[in-house]
Amino acid sequence: MKVKRTPTDTAIIEAAFEVFSANPGASLGDVAERAGVGRATLHRHYRSRDTLIVVLMKQALAELDDAVDRATAGAASYTDMLRLALGAMVPLAERQLFLANEQVDRDPEIAAAFHDGRKTLIATIEAARAEGTFAADIPATWIATTFDTLVYAAWTQVRDGEATHRQATDLAWRTLTRGLAGDAP
């Protein structure tokens, strides 16, 4: 399922991420300019605006999957897997945010991938709960939502220069695990 990309392809994709993250309503002219490419060339590579957006969404999903898979390869437990995934997701949060702001259901393949990702997250959370990481009385959906929002929180912290990637990741993990731990009064 790999897609070959020329340097021009990737320049356009990268520029589009940057421009659309800052302003989702930006024009294709803005994207082309950022990519250092003529507007006609952009259209030669991606027929329409919709085409480009769908490619961006698939790219963001693929990057996320890839980063998480690589980071969690050596996980010692489901809990560890969550911790490693969190760290891997923080630098990609901006593109995830881009994904979230677009209508996920533009493309059925993307909607399915999105749904799958959530299901996997929930399953991992349940497995980590069995390891004693999370309290029994907390809905898995809440844990999953908290996980996602803490990834975003950590990313903003790094973006604003308030913490390093390592510090922000540790804070998010601490907040998640202590906040939703099983013991406590």
Add this chain to the structure above:
Amino acid sequence: MKVKRTPTDTAIIEAAFEVFSANPGASLGDVAERAGVGRATLHRHYRSRDTLIVVLMKQALAELDDAVDRATAGAASYTDMLRLALGAMVPLAERQLFLANEQVDRDPEIAAAFHDGRKTLIATIEAARAEGTFAADIPATWIATTFDTLVYAAWTQVRDGEATHRQATDLAWRTLTRGLAGDAP
């Protein structure tokens, strides 16, 4: 500083919140239709698109201030104040999200109000920390960011029918306070 609003005014404002929340790039024609008024009438009330957006942003800020002020009027402590504010903010999260998606610096007054709100939150967090609610070694900016994102998380939980407002608020508060508490191993 109160602004009088005719029923038509408020119908347009409400419609604009709904439409722009779903699709920030929607046209004024969409807004007018949702409000049940002619497009010309919309322009009679709000000269331009920018004018309307600025009014929406001020409105969202005012609603937030108002709700938080009313909810925290009888707070017994700074910690309690945060808890009550959290509950009050959850139902307004969608409009806060709208605010966050717009460029806050379109209007200096809005930028100032935004900055003020953050400063107040940080101050309240420090006061709550002095009450023993938060650990000494956690940056106040992280606590504030976590607070904001947990408000959003609680709102999505309610929106998706996964919890009642009360349940979601309790979960968010539990996550925040246990996650960032002062004792712990």
Add this chain to the structure above:
DNA sequence: CTCAGATGATACATCTTTGTCTCATGAAGG
């Protein structure tokens, strides 16, 4: 009833964006 004010509908000019097409250029490879 009468009149002022608000509205809906509509037409209109303008602007921006989009997508297509053409043509000249320039680089790479045979």
Add this chain to the structure above:
DNA sequence: CCTTCATGAGACAAAGATGTATCATCTGAG
């Protein structure tokens, strides 16, 4: 040297959004 291919630049038509202006209608106050 010659051919091929991607590109940049620009012209172009079509579509959509924006903001203004006009006119007929309706409603409520006096």
